[in-house]
Amino acid sequence: MDTEALSHHISSRFNEDLERVRSRVLEMGGLVERQLSQALGAIVDADSQVLLTVAREELLVNQLERTIDEDCSRILATRSPAASDLRLLIAVLKTITDLERIGDEGEKIATIAARLAGRERPSSRYRELRHFGQLVSSMVHDALDAFARLDAELALQVARRDRAVDDEYEAIQRQCITFMMEDPRMIRRSLDVMWVVRSLERVGDHAKNLCEYVIYMVHGKDVRHTRLEDVEKELRGTLPSPVAVPVP
Amino acid sequence: MDTEALSHHISSRFNEDLERVRSRVLEMGGLVERQLSQALGAIVDADSQVLLTVAREELLVNQLERTIDEDCSRILATRSPAASDLRLLIAVLKTITDLERIGDEGEKIATIAARLAGRERPSSRYRELRHFGQLVSSMVHDALDAFARLDAELALQVARRDRAVDDEYEAIQRQCITFMMEDPRMIRRSLDVMWVVRSLERVGDHAKNLCEYVIYMVHGKDVRHTRLEDVEKELRGTLPSPVAVPVP
Numbered sequence: 001m002d003t004e005a006l007s008h009h010i011s012s013r014f015n016e017d018l019e020r021v022r023s024r025v026l027e028m029g030g031l032v033e034r035q036l037s038q039a040l041g042a043i044v045d046a047d048s049q050v051l052l053t054v055a056r057e058e059l060l061v062n063q064l065e066r067t068i069d070e071d072c073s074r075i076l077a078t079r080s081p082a083a084s085d086l087r088l089l090i091a092v093l094k095t096i097t098d099l100e101r102i103g104d105e106g107e108k109i110a111t112i113a114a115r116l117a118g119r120e121r122p123s124s125r126y127r128e129l130r131h132f133g134q135l136v137s138s139m140v141h142d143a144l145d146a147f148a149r150l151d152a153e154l155a156l157q158v159a160r161r162d163r164a165v166d167d168e169y170e171a172i173q174r175q176c177i178t179f180m181m182e183d184p185r186m187i188r189r190s191l192d193v194m195w196v197v198r199s200l201e202r203v204g205d206h207a208k209n210l211c212e213y214v215i216y217m218v219h220g221k222d223v224r225h226t227r228l229e230d231v232e233k234e235l236r237g238t239l240p241s242p243v244a245v246p247v248p
Numbered sequence: 249m250d251t252e253a254l255s256h257h258i259s260s261r262f263n264e265d266l267e268r269v270r271s272r273v274l275e276m277g278g279l280v281e282r283q284l285s286q287a288l289g290a291i292v293d294a295d296s297q298v299l300l301t302v303a304r305e306e307l308l309v310n311q312l313e314r315t316i317d318e319d320c321s322r323i324l325a326t327r328s329p330a331a332s333d334l335r336l337l338i339a340v341l342k343t344i345t346d347l348e349r350i351g352d353e354g355e356k357i358a359t360i361a362a363r364l365a366g367r368e369r370p371s372s373r374y375r376e377l378r379h380f381g382q383l384v385s386s387m388v389h390d391a392l393d394a395f396a397r398l399d400a401e402l403a404l405q406v407a408r409r410d411r412a413v414d415d416e417y418e419a420i421q422r423q424c425i426t427f428m429m430e431d432p433r434m435i436r437r438s439l440d441v442m443w444v445v446r447s448l449e450r451v452g453d454h455a456k457n458l459c460e461y462v463i464y465m466v467h468g469k470d471v472r473h474t475r476l477e478d479v480e481k482e483l484r485g486t487l488p489s490p491v492a493v494p495v496p
Binding site for chain 2: 062065066069070072073076077080082083086087090093094097177180181184187188191198222224225
C-alpha cells in the first residue's frame with residue numbers, strides 16, 4: 001500500500017474492515033467458481049450426485065452474501081467512507097448479487113446434469129458444452145482476479161470476451177435447432193443442451209458486470225451501457241491513473 | 249410523514265434528496281413496466297416495430313439507473329445516513345439493478361415479438377403467453393406499489409405469487425415440448441414461446457427480489473434465501489411495526 005493510501009486511512013481498523021470485506025468477496029467468488037465447475041464437470045462425467053454438492057455450496061454462498069451485505073451496511077453506517085472506499089463498498093454490494101446469481105445458474109446446470117446422467121450419452125460427450133463452459137468459467141475466474149488485483153485493464157479485457165461468448169452461444173443454439181429438426185428424438189436432449197448454454201451465456205453477462213464494477217472501483221467511472229471501445233479510449237486517454245486502494 | 253420521521257430528519261434538504269431518489273426509482277419502474285407491456289402487446293398484435301420503441305426506452309432506463317446510482321453515492325458520501333435512511337439507499341442500489349434487468353428481458357421479448365410478427369400466427373394467438381404475461385406484469389406492478397407505499401405486507405403477498413409463476417412456467421414448457429414432438433414444423437415457433445416464458449419467469453424472479461428489498465427497507469430484515477412461510481411468521485411475530493420512513 002502506498003503512503004497516500006496509508007494517510008488516507010486514519011484508522012487501521014477501517015482498513016481491516018475493508019480488507020475483510022474484500023477477502024470475503026473473493027471467498028464467495030471461489031465458492032461460486034467451484035459450483036460452476038462441479039456442475040459442468042457433472043455433465044461430462046455423467047455424475048447424478050452433483051445436485052447435492054452444488055446445493056450444499058449454495059447455502060454457504062447465500063450465507064456469505066448476507067454476511068458481506070451486513071458488513072457493508074455496518075461500515076457505511078459507522079465509518080462514513082468517502083471516495084474510493086465508498087466506491088469499493090458500493091461495488092461490493094453489486095458484485096455479490098452477480099456472484100450469487102452465477103451460483104444460481106450453476107445450480108440450474110447441475111439440475112440438468114443430474115437429468116442427463118440418467119440418459120444415453122451422445123458420441124460427442126457434450127464436447128461443445130465443455131468448450132463453452134471453459135470459455136465462460138475463465139471469464140468468471142479472470143473477473144475475480146481483476147477484482148482481487150483492482151486491475152481495470154484486465155477487467156476491460158475480460159469484459160471484451162463476452163462478445164465471443166455471445167457468438168458461440170448463438171452457434172450452439174443454431175446447431176441444436178438443426179439437430180432437433182433432423183431428428184425429433186433429439187428434442188429433449190437438445191433442449192437440455194440449449195438450457196445449459198443459455199445459463200452459461202448468463203454467467204458470461206454476470207462476469208461482464210463484475211468487470212464493470214472493477215472499472216468503477218478503480219476509475220470512479222460508470223461504464224455500464226457504454227460500448228467497450230469507448231470505455232477503452234476513455235481509460236487510456238483522459239482518466240487519471242488508478243487511485244490508491246488498499247491491495248493485499 | 250409523522251413527527252418521528254420529521255424530527256429524524258433534521259435537514260429538509262436530506263429529506264428532499266431521499267424523496268428524489270425514491271421518485272426516480274418509481275419513474276424507472278414505470279418505464280420498465282411499459283417496456284414489458286409493449287413487448288408483450290407486440291406478440292399479441294404482431295407488431296414488428298416494437299423493437300425500436302423498446303430499445304429507445306432502454307436508453308432512458310439506463311440513464312435513470314446511472315442517475316439514481318450517482319444520487320445514492322452522493323448522499324452516502326455527504327450525508328452519512330443511518331438506520332432506515334441507509335437501508336433505503338442500499339435497497340435502492342439493488343432495486344435499480346433488478347429493474348434494469350427486467351427491462352433487458354423486455355427487450356429480449358420484443359426481439360422475439362418482432363420475429364414472430366413475420367410468421368403465420370397460431371389459432372390460439374399466443375393465449376398462454378398473454379395470460380402468463382399478465383400474471384408476471386402484475387407482480388412487477390404490485391412490487392413497485394409496495395415500494396412506493398413501503399408496504400411490507402403487500403411485498404410479502406407479491407413475493408408469494410412467484411410460486412404460481414414458476415408452476416405456470418413449467419406447464420407451458422411441457423406443453424411446448426409436446427407440440428414440438430408431435431409436429432417438428434412447430435419447433436421454431438415453440439422455441440420462441442419457450443424463450444418468452446423463460447424471460448417472463450426471470451422477470452418474476454426480479455419482481456420477487458424487489459419485494460425482498462421492500463421488506464428489508466421496512467423491517468431491516470434480510471429475507472433473501474428464507475422460506476416465505478418463515479418470513480411471514482417472523483414479520484407477524486417478533487418484529488416491530490414498520491419504521492417511519494418519509495412517504496410522499
